[in-house]
Amino acid sequence: MNPCKVMSASEFALERTFEYGSPEQNESVQAIIQHVLKEKDQALFALSRKLDKVEIDTLRVSEAEMLDAYAHVDEPFLTSLRLAIDNIRRFHEKQKRQSWMDLQTDGSLLGQILRPLERVGVYVPGGKAAYPSSVLMNVIPAQVAGVKEIVMVTPPGTNGVLGINPAILVAAHELGITEIYRVGGAQAVAALAYGTETIRPVDKICGPGNIYVALAKRNVYGVVDIDSIAGPTDIVVFADEQAEPAYVAADMLSQAEHDEMASAILVTDSERLADEVQRELAEQLAHLQRKDIALASLERHGAILLAANLEEGMATVNRIAPEHLELMVSDPLNWLGKVENAGAVFLGRYSSEPVGDYFAGPNHILPTNGTARFSSPLNVDDFLKKSSVIYYSREALLQNGEHIVRLALSEGLDGHAKAIQVRLEKEGE
Numbered sequence: 407m408n409p410c411k412v413m414s415a416s417e418f419a420l421e422r423t424f425e426y427g428s429p430e431q432n433e434s435v436q437a438i439i440q441h442v443l444k445e446k447d448q449a450l451f452a453l454s455r456k457l458d459k460v461e462i463d464t465l466r467v468s469e470a471e472m473l474d475a476y477a478h479v480d481e482p483f484l485t486s487l488r489l490a491i492d493n494i495r496r497f498h499e500k501q502k503r504q505s506w507m508d509l510q511t512d513g514s515l516l517g518q519i520l521r522p523l524e525r526v527g528v529y530v531p532g533g534k535a536a537y538p539s540s541v542l543m544n545v546i547p548a549q550v551a552g553v554k555e556i557v558m559v560t561p562p563g564t565n566g567v568l569g570i571n572p573a574i575l576v577a578a579h580e581l582g583i584t585e586i587y588r589v590g591g592a593q594a595v596a597a598l599a600y601g602t603e604t605i606r607p608v609d610k611i612c613g614p615g616n617i618y619v620a621l622a623k624r625n626v627y628g629v630v631d632i633d634s635i636a637g638p639t640d641i642v643v644f645a646d647e648q649a650e651p652a653y654v655a656a657d658m659l660s661q662a663e664h665d666e667m668a669s670a671i672l673v674t675d676s677e678r679l680a681d682e683v684q685r686e687l688a689e690q691l692a693h694l695q696r697k698d699i700a701l702a703s704l705e706r707h708g709a710i711l712l713a714a715n716l717e718e719g720m721a722t723v724n725r726i727a728p729e730h731l732e733l734m735v736s737d738p739l740n741w742l743g744k745v746e747n748a749g750a751v752f753l754g755r756y757s758s759e760p761v762g763d764y765f766a767g768p769n770h771i772l773p774t775n776g777t778a779r780f781s782s783p784l785n786v787d788d789f790l791k792k793s794s795v796i797y798y799s800r801e802a803l804l805q806n807g808e809h810i811v812r813l814a815l816s817e818g819l820d821g822h823a824k825a826i827q828v829r830l831e832k833e834g835e
């Protein structure tokens with residue numbers, strides 16, 4: 407069995423669909439948003455019944471539930487979680503920026519004031535799998551930025567079984583998050599954007615999710631801000647003859663197992679590697695718990711792309727603009743400078759993608775579906791807004807006023823010009 411199609415890198419046609427998701431998925435997301443706008447909490451109960459197959463009667467997770475969750479996780483998990491928290495916090499602390507002011511010789515003062523957003527909603531996925539790691543990746547940069555109110559939403563159950571995964575609640579509690587609602591999918595995004603009787607609206611919605619979550623975020627953008635379209639995950643492994651086939655296949659499967667819509671692609675100049683990776687994929691798939699999801703992902707969206715040489719391979723990588731890019735080549739640092747578009751780049755045979763998903767420190771909430779061409783991993787700046795500050799001294803205005811007047815008149819805006827002229831006349835006397 408060959409799980410992946412093989413084709414030449416130069417022939418690989420990248421369908422960059424401007425309509426993200428199928429028309430049916432877009433329609434159903436719009437219907438969900440309208441439903442929440444009209445019926446608020448009642449819509450959230452009904453949609454959880456219909457889409458998550460669970461019956462809920464309260465949305466807010468209680469303090470008791472959060473504390474009870476600790477009984478369901480073990481000490482080694484807590485140790486690993488706390489180490490990951492330290493790494494992620496340290497990495498994001500380095501991104502912190504300060505407000506600044508620049509004093510000019512004429513006495514004018516120009517600058518930028520940075521302030522944290524007031525209230526942010528973070529989405530933690532939980533439909534097909536539970537993602538405590540996404541709690542950390544969402545919340546820590548917001549906390550480092552100084553956001554006052556962080557609200558978390560997550561599906562009320564996983565795989566149709568009622569209950570939020572305890573590891574998600576423990577991760578939230580470790581970070582001091584207390585406002586959590588059991589609601590997922592497009593309905594959670596709509597509730598955060600427009601508010602319901604129980605959920606107060608937020609200023610920005612961040613976090614990854616499946617196609618319905620991604621489409622809903624895109625739909626509510628403008629009412630609230632969003633981070634990026636962090637939808638179904640994708641990975642490209644860029645590998646040469648020396649790469650270890652077992653590692654390449656394992657890393658491709660690590661992302662294919664997320665979602666039938668995930669995509670895992672190998673780009674290589676080695677036919678031998680391509681054959682061996684194909685064999686490894688088939689062999690390793692058989693032992694995966696989520697083999698059905700991973701196989702569907704490989705069959706629908708996976709590929710092995712054979713390039714005439716590595717330069718051609720890198721051009722293909724840049725066209726794909728992957729969320730994750732592994733440079734599994736003998737000289738990864740030499741190739742790093744040629745990477746134009748990628749959410750996160752993993753260098754060398756030991757930097758397997760899950761190192762970044764869970765532990766190293768950089769954020770795993772990354773732009774998907776080619777959006778790494780123009781957007782970035784979730785970071786501290788996502789939670790800051792900036793105001794420009796302008797102070798002009800008398801001297802600065804007298805010196806530069808004529809230029810401002812001229813530019814205003816060139817736009818035919820004499821009201822603007824007069825606002826300056828009135829001062830020049832009075833002060834110039």
Ligand SMILES: NC(=O)c1ccc[n+]([C@@H]2O[C@H](COP(=O)([O-])OP(=O)(O)OC[C@H]3O[C@@H](n4cnc5c(N)ncnc54)[C@H](O)[C@@H]3O)[C@@H](O)[C@H]2O)c1
Nearest residue numbers: 531532533534590591614615616636638639664665771772
């Ligand atoms: N890009 C990133 O940074 C990143 C990080 C982590 C996870 N992910 C992605 O997050 C996703 C997680 O997906 P998931 O499904 O496990 O959890 P999820 O929480 O994103 O989605 C589950 C919700 O989808 C809704 N839903 C399911 N079927 C639906 C349908 N037919 N119509 C309307 N709504 C429907 C349900 O309300 C459910 O609560 C994966 O695609 C994974 O690749 C991405």
Ligand SMILES: N[C@H](CO)Cc1c[nH]c[nH+]1
Nearest residue numbers: 537539639763770771772
């Ligand atoms: N690979 C996903 C998108 O970057 C994140 C994740 C969380 N848990 C496991 N993986």
Ligand SMILES: [Zn+2]
Nearest residue numbers: 660661664763
């Ligand atoms: Zn992952």
